[in-house]
Amino acid sequence: MNYKSLLFKNCISVIFCFLICSYTQAQTYGKNGMVVSDNILASQVGVDILKKGGNAIDATVATAFALAVTHPEAGNIGGGGFIVLMTSAGDVTTFDFREKAPLKASPDMFLDKDGNLEAGSNHYSSKAIGVPGSVAGLYTAHQKYGKLPWKELVQPAILLAENGFPMTWGLYKVALSLSQSDSSPAFMKSFFHDGSGKTVQPGELWKQPALAKTLALIRDHGSDGFYKGPVAQEIESWMEENGGIISKADLEKYTAVERKPLKGSFKDFEIFSMPPPSSGGVALIEMMNMMELADFDKAEFNSTPYAHLLAEVMRRAYADRAEHLGDPDFNPELPVDKLISKEYARFRFDNIDLENASISDPEKYGQLYDGSSTTHFSVVDKDGNAVSMTTTLEHSYGVKMGSPNLGFLFNNEMGDFNPVPGVTNERGQIGSSPNLIAPEKRMLSSMTPTIVSQNGKPFLILGSPGGRTIINTVFQTVLNVLQYEMRVDKAIEAMKIHHQWLPDEIRYERHLLSPDTRKALENMGHSLRPVNNLGVLMGIQLDTSLGVYMGASDSASADGGVAAY
Template sequence: MKNIFTKNVAFGFSLLLLFLINSVNAQTIAENGMVVSDNVIASQVGVDILKKGGNAVDAVIATAFALEVTHPEAGNIGGGGFMVFMKSTGDVTTFDFREKAPLAASPTMFLDEKGKIKDNSNHKGLLAVGVPGTVAGLYQAHQKYGKLPWADLVRPSVDLAKKGFTMTYGLYNAAVRVSDNDPSEDIMKNYFRGENGEIVKPGETWKQPALAKTLEQIEIHGRDGFYKGVVAQEIEDYMKANGGIITKEDLEKYEAVEREPVQGTFNGYDIYSMPPPSSGGVALIEMMNLMEEANITEIEFNSTAYVHLVAEAMRRAFADRAEHLGDPDFNPEMPLDKLLSKDFAKKRFENLDLNKASISDPAQYGHPYGGDHTTHFSVVDKDGNAISMTYTLENSYGVKMGSDKLGFIFNNEMGDFNPVPGQTTSTGQIGSDPNLVAPEKRMLSSMTPTIVAKDGKPYLVIGSPGGRTIINTVFQTVLNVLAYDMRIDRAIEAMKIHHQWLPDMILYEHNLLSPDTRDALQKMGHTLRPTTNIGVLMGITYDASTKLYTGASDSSSEDGGARGY
């Protein structure tokens, strides 16, 4: 009896120790598949699809719809985004379902008679809403590469919305903040409230019956359940009644696009990311080329030399981004081959002073605006298919408007266009031609879903929300893994900085950059500003020797988590 008791205690202690180690390490290890997202419920939905025989595409679709229910801050059917898909064969493709400007849009649509932006209308109000692309993108990916029936992938989110799920403290805190700050009579006023009229408290069940009905239309009718029929009609009616310009014609004409990825290399690894209208992939590869040119592996991580070099690479990539990039369907002459080349990085590196900060000149080239909240998730399946997907409403809870009959929130992505033609300022407003508003044009994005391959197989699947900081957050995490051999959770948690060319400053995470380094950087001519947190990364790595996936979610995501099997 004593021996059994002793063994049980020892076994229990081992389990507790394993739990504590995993908690501290913030890693999840699995053999057959992995989903890492901003909400553990959504991650589990994706893993359940993998267990039922679905592939990575199926799991991504199910996770994306589940995030609409569980992570409404950024999970969406009222927004858009990008997907990078590496097949088990090593082939890579991408899906662009970025929002589009409505047919009634124009380059000066946000300006008053004096040529000034009127009432922040490119970010607030229904003029700021782009034609949503998420449902079209997910449906297109499913039609070409999905394995399980479409309805099986949407049904879990219908059930989550209809039956409800337990309100978390993280979501509750956001609900209180949003409800208190929204004086309108629109959707946010009652969005988080239960039948008693009170905000649903932690531990209570939050149900979304209107959203469930919308998702049921998508479940039954696929793409047409959103872009035609009763949902499309209600979108048009709501827009007309509240000052918006999106019509049923806009919705019916919307199409997602499958595009070739942008590709680069770094020290023997292959990097695949999203092409324009995302600027993230081009900027990421340009910066990795600069790091290779600088032989970054010889520079100590987090040293003054490291931070300076990384900031200068960011400055140059963001300047090139603003000068050249936009919707490829409207900018066929974009010099992508040049921007992605090693020769271009070599020339860019020639004017980089290792001892002095460069000067950002708004008269020469610039940077578009980006919002502050998006969500990313990474998925791999047992066959080695991998997907990195980022989608967004732009700002947190988008435009904070939507029809109570439909139950979802619209994006405010029109703010990603350059709002005043020809006007570029030192504060970060850009007026260059490639990203001006035009009917049916996709606005430039910072989203950077990325897959790094080794020997033709996925090695790192990574991405992040964060608006303008996304590109640099992903860049530094990729650099941490490839150049500094950090394991995924530590690469995600390591100190991050952000420089976007204009305004000319380094944003850094408070308490993670030493005072001595800050002083040294300021003496080199850098301006620094602290912030609480940069990015909310969701990543997966694969160890070919053990054949195991390791997933990690950023600790700054209160409800996020990795799930595998």
């Protein structure tokens, strides 16, 4: 095969797609298949696989590996994530490839001799790296549901890494900042360099030869190309040299898990999302159940009563998240069925004061009240198979460390465990037992890949990055579509708020919440804090009148886009 000719052909296709999408970014239609991701190059890779006869899982694998090259902020092979799959027959399953704590991990591994958290140790040190799960997750999903050969799905990412792709202004801005920062690890300082040691300039081809070699091993040997052999040996050697604790034994023992999805309902729609160790599905369904009880005539969209009600619903769901949720393999008695039940929603909703803010008490968790980088993409194929996948490195560019011989970034997911046993405080630190560190345990996640169906067919495929804000941005977007009948592009761009129980504050998107509403919320007892944006949503919605799919990429994504055919 003439790979250079193929790459040129693909580049022309991508450039054409980008030009088209730049004029139709808000809403793009596709009849035979669609991929919406944080990078238009990766979206086009996925659609090219669909055009070759691949299904939604095939396109997911190809898109995910392409994102590891083109969107290194969160696209990865050194992180983890979740997949929600709805087949054309209406069956739904999920794949959990969340990172795990290494065998040498312990509940007090980030504490000093006095039992206090060592500042930054659980986010910015090599010990913050969890055992990666992305390659295992993609391989496991492909082995069961894929159609095209594995090698054909990984090859496009290898071409992008080997031959390069044009440096974007968005990446260049990050490259300048990270390469010049005194706090950046050595690997990050040179990550965007060319062969001569200079930062690649916008428009120039950014090549990643070390990453291409790593991907080639994954192409040729499947998940064993990552968890065994030269890559595993290099990871262990790097850990030993840099103070990390991941070993070859950790990598060899890692497995992805297929889990039963969580299922909820709202009106005549069915909602499918991730079970624990993601907290996203539980909280999403719990909040949708509460909102099903709301009087929307008295809580019109964007009104003060609406924002107040959202904040109170969020407060209760996040309190339950903090108290109860963790890795189900270590917590077999998680009260998931209770938390997503309609009866429990009524119990929680009836306690909401529609005139005054509740108080988030760190000692009360989910009891009755007295008065917080990731990327997501959505896929659908011509047969109606749908995939919602969220994957992460935790922080933007993860721990900002990696082996120059491997070319990819490690995650810093150990920071998602509760770091100090028993200590929960008003700043948002949680110390409940279900999410304490233990060897081989998966840390609690907020990722919320979601598929909403109607009449047994995918109607809305959605997800977002954003740490703990993910659940609430997905929640509000789903609510916007199902309750307010917004198109997916309008629902993604609409005003959003975030409340996570602790700290006790409403974060709101700057310039989207009116000053009058802010003042009214403060008078009700809420504290407010502005942020630039909440989430970077990627969504696909069925246009029932035309029988085609509509895709939308959040305008907060500099390089995101919809590829369709």
